Amino acid sequence: MQRVRTRASDPAGPADPARRPADRRWLVLAVLGTAQLMVVLDNTIVNVALPSAQADLGFGSADRVWVVTAYALAFGCLLLLGGRLSDLLGRRRAFLIGLVGFAAASAAGGAATGLGTLVTARIVQGVFAALLAPTVLSLISETFPSGRERARAFGVVSAVVGSGAATGLVLGGVLTEFLSWRWTLYVNVVVGSVVLAAALWLLPRRTGGGSRTPIDVPGALLVVGALSGIVLGLARAGTAGWAAPTVIVPLVAGVLLLGGFVLRQHLARHPLLPLTVLRDRRRAGAYLSRFVASVANFAVVFFMTFFLQDQLGLSPLWAGAAIVPMILGIVTGSNLAGVLLIERLGARGVTSLGLAVSGAALAVLALIDTGTGYATGLLPALIVFGVGQGMTSSTSMSSATRDLPADQVGVASATTNVMQQLGGSLGTAALSTVAATVAVAAGGGAEATVQGYAAAFTVASGLSLVTALVCLLVIPPGRRPAPEPRP
Template sequence: MSYLETLPTRTEATTTTRPGLVLALACAAELMVGIDVAIVNVALPSIQADLGAGQSVLQWVVVAYGLLLGGFLLVGGRLSDQRGRRRIFITGLAVFTVASLVAGAAQHPGLLIAARGLQGFGAALITPAGLSLIAVTFAEGRPRDRALGLFGAVGGVAGSVGVVASGLLTAGPGWRWAFLVNVPAGVAIIVLAVLFLTRDRSLDRRTPLDLPGATTVTGGLLLFVYALHHGAGHGWVAAPTLALFAAAAALLVAFVRIEARSAFPLVPPATVRNRNLVVANVTGFLAFGALLAFIFIGSLLMQQALGYSPIETGLAWLATTVTIVGAATAGARLVAVAGVRWLLVAGLALLAVGSLWLTRVPAPADYATDVLPAFLLAGFGFGLCGPALQIGALSGVSRSEAGLASGLVETMREVGGAAGVAAVSTVLVAGSGLDGFRTAFACIAVLTVAGAVIAAAGFTRTPRH
């Protein structure tokens, strides 16, 4: 990776027009993408009743979105570098908006699932393009740290907002509006992006996209994420599950060999040699896995063991939502004092304590004393981790590879989240009643401790600004 063409310095950033609008558009798009990860969860029974879908078909309404999102993020990031961040950002928004319209109008489960997959593909273009727009717009240091803090806060609260919004829309105008609400929002963001986002000055158009590399890594990631879903529901040692993991591994090994020989690799060798970037991604895999598993198991705990309704469950997460926003904003400023390494360690330690708190949850449980403290600790913990991970992953990255670095860290978010949820689902199924939930939260604590150890030992130089 060349460090001569770095991301904007403090003086270079002044040449970029409307940085506040760039941040607002990126955050609005990220909110829309993040909400749709969870917005269908509460609406699934209504979708099942309206479209007559079986349970095995219905799960694909959720899986299709995450599958395509996780599989194409890396390619979306690289396309942002080579074909233009603004262009890929707008293209992703257009795909996402059209897919949302199709999903809202769908009269057949198959069409709804296809539309959800198309939404995931659009989201895989939007997220790395939006993150790299922030990276090249704001100067490395406090300006970018604060921007990434807000972007991370939006991403962190989107899931909770999605659960609440799903309950309200399903109980009100109907489940179709969980998708149709994206249409006016998407059109508005597209119009503003077309009118006000500055065109990329210099693009790497002469470098061809590494199609063999893109095909193998996308196929490998798609199969890996699908294998995680399949294994959680059908058993980890079942022949189809093992075959899926073997096929995913074969494609990813082929990707590594292709990259080693390619004249224009999708992931240049210098990227792998950037130790802080690699450590941030490994830590992110574990951290996002722990957080999404915490939200998944926490939601099931409240509904299945504590008797909460779906709307009550969504409202109970507001404590986590609020603390994520506050901690992410503060964490972006604390990077200058503590550095990425120790901010990650502190955040993961708080998340571990919150998980361990729920290993002793009684039945019946009092929300204020048995659940709320854990939710607050988790919110503070991940609020610190989110911006630190993005700052660590983008520190010192060349401007021409900002999209790739963004795609990598977002891929770790999605794949790590899928792996975390699959792992704790298996633990929960193997357990019995409330003891199963307690064991699952203990496993989440193990994930966070592993992430903290890697963050503490892995960074060769703690990035500070």
């Protein structure tokens, strides 16, 4: 009888999220999922609006890339630090700070009067997104600590994350066409205000985090420098070429700094990324599958956007809408993994099957040519690809944060997001180079360009299929018993 506590006697809510009423927990998930969607959308929502922003603010075509890269660079470089800050500040506080900062930076970007203001606002957006994203996953992990509901919750958030790039294209087209390019940023202020009000009401005052372990400052500087160099080099490779000094120098420096970061984490008393997080085979497989799934996802959205507009003649709005069936496939695959497959096949089976399904769909997309139609040539493959992505993503996110001490959940969540951002950045840059090389070798023109797209899909397909096999070998078989809920 002593365990029964009324809402009136405990207005802040139970300390243990697993004992909260089920409907309240799913409301919390809705709030967290919406915040995660805001973060993911901003990878692509501005893309469709760039021509309008360029005409309005008067910057050159060569500078457009920085509006997109500034966000991804700050986001990807600071994710590990953001996860650590989440553990230090307490997750409720970190969530609220990240949300308010992200909305404020979006407002500044929407009101930009020049390229410098816009790029600066995008950098600040990325900084607060790096705090917000890992905090969201940590709060979900606390709210749903074990069992089928945990799998379903991560299935929902994986659907949000996996569909975010395509959703951003659709929403960006709608807002640009019917309002203004500025609303691709202002929309975060509106949504963020609603999420903030709901979070203040729903999130319990006592959440995980609040650790007093000091931050590994040298490790933070090394990882920021490493990821900055790698992402910067990859961002410039598409225009300058892989042999350019402006590409080679930051890439080499990034790799060397990354090696220094690993050494520092091995020697540091309080490492930013405890290497024990990476030594678990189940978690290592989750990070690998997350990286490869992101490579494939970004590649499909990127190349399909150009193919639908340049070859099929669709407007940006309708090109984005044509990718919506992939989103439905992601939602379907996430629910299959979370509700039906995970208990039958385990993490290894679902992860490998999802990668194999994605690889098969990419192999079909690799057959495209200038005569390929949407309904028969693209639509079925996009749906199947989405199903595979949903299966892989939901399982990898759940496995990456499971069975960890409370003070390591934030950094594990951040590493999951790092894999996504690096997979997208590396995959887009590398596969764009593949496509351009094949197109030049084929003599240029529309047919050669499509051959380049097909070559990129072929590489992505092979990578997905090989990774499916690797995950079968790396991830241990069976399922561990679900851990007892921890306060």
